Amino acid sequence: xxxxxxxxxxxxxxxxxxxxxxxxxxxxxxxxxxxLFDTINPADERLLAQVTQAGPRDVDKAVAAARRAFxxxxxxxxxxERGKYLFRIARILQERARxxxxxxTLDNGKPIKETRDVDIPIAAAHFFxxxxxxxxxxxxxxxxxxxxxxxxHGVVAQVIPWNFPLLMLSWKIAPALATGNTVVxxxxxxxxxxxxxxxQVCQQAGLPAGVVNIITxxxxxxxxxxxxxxxxxxxxxxxxxVGKAIARSIAGTAKKATLELGGKAANIVFDDAPIDQAIEGxxxxxxxxxxxxxxxxxxxxxxxxxxxQVVARLKRxxxxxxxxxxxxxxxxxxxxxxxxxxxxxxxxxxAGVDEGAQRWSPECTxxxxxxxxxxxxxxxxxxxxxxxTEEIFGPxxxxxxxxxxxxxxxxxxxxxxxxxxxxxxxxxxxxLWMADHLKAGVVWANTFNRFxxxxxxxxxxxxxxxxxxxxxxxxxxxxxxxxxxxxxxxxTR
Amino acid sequence: xxRLDVRKTYKLYIGGAFPRSESGRSYEVVSASGEFLAxxxxxxxxxxxxxxxxxxxxxxxxxxxxxxxxxxxxxxVGEVLEGRRSxxxxxxxxxxxxSARAATAHVExxxxxxxxxxxxxxKVAQVLGNLNPVAGPFFNVSIxxxxxxxxxxxxQGSSLLGLVSVVAPVIATGNTAVVLTSGDRPLPAVTxxxxxxTSDLPGGVVNIITxxxxxxxxxxxxxxxxxxxxLTGAAGVDGLVWGELEAAAADNLKRVLRPAIAGNVxxxxxxxxxxxxxxxxxxxxxxxxxxxxxx
Numbered sequence: 030x031x032x033x034x035x036x037x038x039x040x041x042x043x044x045x046x047x048x049x050x051x052x053x054x055x056x057x058x059x060x061x062x063x064x065l066f067d068t069i070n071p072a073d074e075r076l077l078a079q080v081t082q083a084g085p086r087d088v089d090k091a092v093a094a095a096r097r098a099f100x101x102x103x104x105x106x107x108x109x110e111r112g113k114y115l116f117r118i119a120r121i122l123q124e125r126a127r128x129x130x131x132x133x134t135l136d137n138g139k140p141i142k143e144t145r146d147v148d149i150p151i152a153a154a155h156f157f158x159x160x161x162x163x164x165x166x167x168x169x170x171x172x173x174x175x176x177x178x179x180x181x182h183g184v185v186a187q188v189i190p191w192n193f194p195l196l197m198l199s200w201k202i203a204p205a206l207a208t209g210n211t212v213v214x215x216x217x218x219x220x221x222x223x224x225x226x227x228x229q230v231c232q233q234a235g236l237p238a239g240v241v242n243i244i245t246x247x248x249x250x251x252x253x254x255x256x257x258x259x260x261x262x263x264x265x266x267x268x269x270x271v272g273k274a275i276a277r278s279i280a281g282t283a284k285k286a287t288l289e290l291g292g293k294a295a296n297i298v299f300d301d302a303p304i305d306q307a308i309e310g311x312x313x314x315x316x317x318x319x320x321x322x323x324x325x326x327x328x329x330x331x332x333x334x335x336x337x338q339v340v341a342r343l344k345r346x347x348x349x350x351x352x353x354x355x356x357x358x359x360x361x362x363x364x365x366x367x368x369x370x371x372x373x374x375x376x377x378x379x380a381g382v383d384e385g386a387q388r389w390s391p392e393c394t395x396x397x398x399x400x401x402x403x404x405x406x407x408x409x410x411x412x413x414x415x416x417x418t419e420e421i422f423g424p425x426x427x428x429x430x431x432x433x434x435x436x437x438x439x440x441x442x443x444x445x446x447x448x449x450x451x452x453x454x455x456x457x458x459x460x461l462w463m464a465d466h467l468k469a470g471v472v473w474a475n476t477f478n479r480f481x482x483x484x485x486x487x488x489x490x491x492x493x494x495x496x497x498x499x500x501x502x503x504x505x506x507x508x509x510x511x512x513x514x515x516x517x518x519x520x521t522r
Numbered sequence: 523x524x525r526l527d528v529r530k531t532y533k534l535y536i537g538g539a540f541p542r543s544e545s546g547r548s549y550e551v552v553s554a555s556g557e558f559l560a561x562x563x564x565x566x567x568x569x570x571x572x573x574x575x576x577x578x579x580x581x582x583x584x585x586x587x588x589x590x591x592x593x594x595x596x597x598x599v600g601e602v603l604e605g606r607r608s609x610x611x612x613x614x615x616x617x618x619x620x621s622a623r624a625a626t627a628h629v630e631x632x633x634x635x636x637x638x639x640x641x642x643x644x645k646v647a648q649v650l651g652n653l654n655p656v657a658g659p660f661f662n663v664s665i666x667x668x669x670x671x672x673x674x675x676x677x678q679g680s681s682l683l684g685l686v687s688v689v690a691p692v693i694a695t696g697n698t699a700v701v702l703t704s705g706d707r708p709l710p711a712v713t714x715x716x717x718x719x720t721s722d723l724p725g726g727v728v729n730i731i732t733x734x735x736x737x738x739x740x741x742x743x744x745x746x747x748x749x750x751x752x753l754t755g756a757a758g759v760d761g762l763v764w765g766e767l768e769a770a771a772a773d774n775l776k777r778v779l780r781p782a783i784a785g786n787v788x789x790x791x792x793x794x795x796x797x798x799x800x801x802x803x804x805x806x807x808x809x810x811x812x813x814x815x816x817x
Contacts (some may be wrong), residue, residue: 055778154657160815173798267663269775276772281765285784288775445774464811474813485664490749491775499654500810501664509800519754519780519791521804 034110035351038358040141040428045132048428050079053087053245054228055237055243056094060087066247067222072355072364072399082222088213088253091242095184096259098239103211104181112163115206117234117333119156122199124148125230129223133195134355138221138364138400139318141164141356151480152199158482159203159248162503166208169500172357172509179507180284181209183261189224190253191217191456192321192422193365198224198479200497202241202262203482204393208506210262213242219367221245246448260284264505265416266323269446285520286485287495287505289323289487291420295441296326296477297431297463306475308342311426314477315352315452316404319362321370323492324449326477330437333430339430347404348391362424365400374402374423381407381416383428386481412440422447434459438466447489451477470496532562532708534569534732535715537576538725546567549734551709556618562708565733570700573729574747577671577698579694580668580726585668587698589644596640596694599721601631606717609681617681617707630682630751633685639690639799646695646802659815666806669777673742675735675755683705683793685714688754691801693727699746700729700787702755708732736762743767743776750777757781757788762787779804782796 033371052060065079066388071099073209083091098104103111107330132145139148162169166179186204193356194216205212216224226245246249248271255263263286265275279286295313299309314326331339337445355363365371382388386407395401410417410427431437441450450469452460460474472489473479479485485496495505510520529767532551533540541547547564563569584592609628615625638658651665672692677684681704692699703711715730731738736759743751751771756764779801781788 130524176798272777273772276775277769280768280772281763290775418599421607460813464809469807470807472809472811474811476812476814478659479656479812481654481662482655483654483657484662484812485654485810487808489669489807491807493775494777499664499810500652504803519782519788521777521779521800 032098035359037354039354039356040131040134042131042135042356045128048130049516051081051221051225051245053081053083053091054225054241054243055091056242057088059228059233061268062134063100063272068136068219070135070399071219071366072396074398077135078222078246080225082200082378083215083250084379085253087244088250088257091244092184092257093252093259094239094242097374098210098237099183102237106287108164111206112160112207114234114236115156115160115163115203117181118162118230118236119153121230121233122153122156126150126153127179127492129195130224131356132226133223134363136190136192136220136367138355138361139357140360142360143318148193148196148314151482152195155203155482158323159207159234163207164172167505168422169503170509171504174369177509179208179503179509182508183210184259184262184504185210185212185263186254186260187214188255188267189216191220192318192323193437194220195227197224197266198227204497204502206240208503209503210506211240213244213254213260215244215246215251218247229383230311240290242314245275247424262286265289269493272493284506287487287497288492288493289497290325292325292446292492293328293418293420293444294326294449294451295328295330296451297437297441298332298335298339298452298457299459300332301455303340303455303475304339307453308339310451310453310475310477311343312346312350315426316362316424317478319365319402321366322464322478324471324478326451327421327425327427329426329428330431330440331428333432336428340406343406344389345389347406350391350404350428352393352401353396353402362389362404365402367425368400370422371400372403374421374425377416377419377421378407378425379404381410381414383418384411386414388412388415412443418444420423434463438463442502445491446490448507449473468482526538530560532560532712532732533713534565535561535712535719535728535730536569536573536718537579537729540715541614544572551706553616554678560630560709561733562712562732565731567738569731569733570738570741570745572699573731574671576726576729577700578747580698581670583672583724584693584698584727587696590692591646593640593643595722596636596643596690598738599717599723600636600640602717602721603636603714604656605631609713613710613713614682615803617709624697628680628683632683635683635686635797638689639694642802648805649799650803650806654810661811661813661815664670664808664810666695667809669805669807670697670749672697672699673745673748673751673807674699674701674705675739675751675753676701676703676711677755677756677790678706679790680793682710684712684790685711687793687797688752688801689728692752692805695802695806696725697750702735702742703725703730703732704755705733705735705759733761739767740770741796744770744773746774748776750779750792752779752804753780753781754791757790777805
């Protein structure tokens with residue numbers, strides 16, 4: 030196969046201005062920076078900015094500001110007016126898209142082509158979609174005709190991960206505001222910058238003070254926020270371990286929660302699959318965002334009779350992937366988000382090899398500084414191997430085989446997770462049968478890793494509960510019971 | 523000379539059979555006015571585990587049955603219940619201390635509720651599911667699916683209407699259930715098990731355990747093969763803190779339906795109110811399926 034040289038095609042950093050240090054965004058204004066910690070570019074380990082570690086008193090102030098806004102100006106707005114703020118935000122995100130894309134790539138390490146074509150456009154689309162719901166909630170099928178109007182919970186605490194910083198922010202903030210709640214959001218410790226830029230967007234949109242508050246910090250800040258007594262609802266995306274801790278911490282209270290947690294998705298390829306599309310889907314499924322995706326297709330289940338063919342084609346395809354400077358428009362894979370994450374990937378892959386898996390990566394030169402891991406295949410993986418059961422959250426694909434559809438389903442479902450799954454076959458009835466039997470909140474058939482604001486996302490079993498996006502995603506942000514009256518049922522979380 | 527009564531033995535209902543508790547324990551059940559009614563089996567942790575196994579085994583068949591079929595079975599349960607109405611009126615009157623007239627109203631409401639839920643089985647997907655207009659060449663549909671095995675703490679007060687009101691929505695959508703009955707008023711539940719057993723409801727879809735709720739509920743809440751739990755019946759049980767059950771349920775992220783709250787206290791819901799869709803929604807997952815469109 031001929032190889033092509035690519036000249037560097039870096040996106041300009043000039044489009045974005047990063048401050049030296051950032052305070053917290055509380056009650057419509059930035060606080061004075063203090064208790065600073067670094068956020069670095071994972072592609073070269075250079076300092077980008079310093080941000081504030083919010084302590085318990087800061088959390089108090091942010092929650093109090095959100096409460097005042099809820100009880101005050103925001104709570105008094107009509108749905109139509111709320112919606113107009115969201116439309117404004119959506120438009121500003123579109124206008125400043127390149128700025129956000131560059132900033133996100135710098136802070137996260139993911140390729141510019143992903144932030145530019147996926148993260149930022151879909152984030153804007155989430156605000157646009159939810160803007161339209163704000164004055165139509167009584168039509169969302171959440172309450173019977175003539176019943177009570179869906180009402181917001183109040184103050185929502187939102188904690189998001191580092192893998193899709195602005196996109197996860199939009200999944201959280203857009204539905205919360207559309208339904209009339211106010212928000213205190215904590216971005217991940219390693220990727221706070223796009224959320225802080227979003228705070229400026231809120232100012233630019235003229236959003237009333239306190240409706241959105243952004244506080245930065247590590248896990249301690251997140252814990253103080255979700256455990257704050259004046260928080261009515263929690264929306265968390267992150268690890269299953271922390272999700273369980275949150276579920277325990279709200280037990281016996283009136284707090285609600287939605288949890289979007291880990292996954293170990295099976296991507297199932299039958300022998301009659303459209304093989305070229307399947308190869309592209311497998312690659313997209315596990316190497317998109319360096320595999321740091323909760324719904325990544327990290328377990329490839331291939332029908333036994335096409336295993337060798339699929340693996341050979343995958344290897345050929347992986348040899349064409351370009352790993353390098355995330356700001357380069359030609360890069361397919363960027364940097365791993367942090368040293369801690371890189372260590373975890375190394376640990377798990379080593380464990381896989383120790384347990385008997387064969388490791389393969391294409392030849393690629395990784396940059397000398399920064400956190401890098403090459404696209405990796407693990408073949409000969411058994412169901413019991415750690416790399417087949419634990420979430421790696423990296424560009425590592427474990428390959429297993431099956432013989433019958435029933436075996437594929439049994440293996441795919443043999444996990445405490447249930448977030449997503451993929452099926453590749455040209456046989457329509459088999460797709461529908463598989464879709465019925467896979468215990469996963471999202472099933473991609475002959476495609477993978479598709480996201481849309483109208484499409485509900487969320488897991489079964491230990492992948493969490495509640496859905497984000499679509500009509501179903503609104504449910505988590507409203508209460509539908511009558512204001513007083515005698516209770517007819519209890520509440521779900 | 524008057525005829526000697528043939529008394530009924532009240533046992534558990536697990537996997538379609540009526541075993542005694544493996545623990546060999548039983549307890550005296552008395553009426554609202556304190557008279558002895560019968561001995562009931564005192565279910566144990568092991569009985570709960572056996573019931574979960576039965577519910578898990580029944581799940582594939584019941585969740586895979588057509589919604590039409592589940593509706594037929596639930597309606598059949600209503601029919602059989604109607605045929606046994608006088609027996610239930612007696613048991614409910616004795617358990618709850620109601621007049622015959624009030625007990626009749628409860629039994630009739632329970633039958634009507636079953637019929638109401640029977641009609642929901644093949645409408646839930648239409649009302650709670652939808653096509654999603656994604657921005658791309660894809661077919662995208664969201665459909666509700668049963669959560670799986672659901673632990674149900676049946677209400678302590680309403681021995682039949684309340685029981686039917688919590689069990690019917692769980693099974694209507696294809697879940698299977700492990701039900702802990704009212705501790706003090708368990709007898710109508712056992713008789714309801716007899717109705718289930720003779721109504722084409724496959725064994726294991728509903729499993730009924732009579733027990734001291736405070737003793738057995740924690741085992742159900744912490745069981746790793748239970749997918750969801752309804753804490754309605756935690757209200758009014760001495761020595762049982764529902765928040766502790768919810769915390770135990772977090773170990774495998776069970777879906778939790780909390781008890782109704784009035785003031786700050788768990789209370790039994792008003793079973794005469796329109797139930798709405800809340801109990802159906804509580805034990806459903808939304809699955810979204812994507813497929814490309816093209817030629």
